[in-house]
Amino acid sequence: MKISSPIFNRREEIFLFFAKRFAYNRARLWYLTAMRTIILYQSKTGNTQKYAEDIAAALKCEAMPIKKFKKKTLSDYDTIIFGGRIVGGRIDKVEDFLSMYDDMKEKNVIIYSVGMSETSPEGRKTLIQSNLLDLFHVRYYQLRGSFDFEKLGFVEKMLLNNSFRMAARSGQNGLDSTTANWIKEHPVQFYDQAGVDKIISIVRKLQTVVDVEVA
Numbered sequence: 001m002k003i004s005s006p007i008f009n010r011r012e013e014i015f016l017f018f019a020k021r022f023a024y025n026r027a028r029l030w031y032l033t034a035m036r037t038i039i040l041y042q043s044k045t046g047n048t049q050k051y052a053e054d055i056a057a058a059l060k061c062e063a064m065p066i067k068k069f070k071k072k073t074l075s076d077y078d079t080i081i082f083g084g085r086i087v088g089g090r091i092d093k094v095e096d097f098l099s100m101y102d103d104m105k106e107k108n109v110i111i112y113s114v115g116m117s118e119t120s121p122e123g124r125k126t127l128i129q130s131n132l133l134d135l136f137h138v139r140y141y142q143l144r145g146s147f148d149f150e151k152l153g154f155v156e157k158m159l160l161n162n163s164f165r166m167a168a169r170s171g172q173n174g175l176d177s178t179t180a181n182w183i184k185e186h187p188v189q190f191y192d193q194a195g196v197d198k199i200i201s202i203v204r205k206l207q208t209v210v211d212v213e214v215a
């Protein structure tokens with residue numbers, strides 16, 4: 001039964017106006033987060049990749065290894081996230097990522113690293129300095145990954161022993177030799193859900209700001 005009264009019709013119009021606006025805004029927000037964010041990663045044993053894929057699933061965007069990324073497609077994105085595993089205090093392939101910085105200056109750039117060490121403000125500061133992140137306008141997050149010494153190949157084992165020695169000498173990431181030996185004998189498995197949620201919520205907020213600015 002269709003009610004036809006001027007008051008009802010007016011209410012119906014107002015309701016439809018807001019319903020359309022709501023649907024439009026939701027679609028727009030979805031479009032902005034879905035179409036304009038990309039996650040690039042460098043992973044060897046899968047932890048950094050899993051974080052990238054989980055963040056991508058929540059943001060409904062694509063995640064791919066950095067080596068597959070075509071620099072000329074940068075202009076398609078507003079937000080670019082790079083995740084790299086930590087090797088010997090360095091974020092693997094972060095230099096490759098930051099070599100594109102001139103083309104990302106106007107964009108939201110987020111970097112996360114994945115290492116086995118417990119995350120801490122001091123460790124963060126060291127990683128920022130040793131990876132020259134403070135030279136760039138980027139947001140940086142530390143996530144903790146998994147590690148099993150026995151699963152590594154010969155070269156990685158050698159590299160790791162070396163980086164343990166370096167870290168123990170400099171106190172890097174709060175890693176002393178006793179902790180290093182303990183880590184070699186005890187596989188660790190961490191998943192930083194709070195860190196993942198933080199990155200997701202930051203990207204959503206950034207995209208909302210873009211939405212408000214262009215509206």
Ligand SMILES: Cc1cc2nc3c(=O)[nH]c(=O)nc-3n(C[C@H](O)[C@H](O)[C@H](O)COP(=O)(O)O)c2cc1C
Binds near residue numbers: 043085087114160167
């Ligand atoms: C050779 C080597 C060096 C590493 N150096 C560090 C380090 O300096 N700091 C740290 O926190 N983790 C270090 N790790 C641990 C890895 O960063 C950690 O296992 C991470 O989860 C690996 O990421 P992926 O699974 O994405 O490859 C090292 C691992 C290897 C194999």
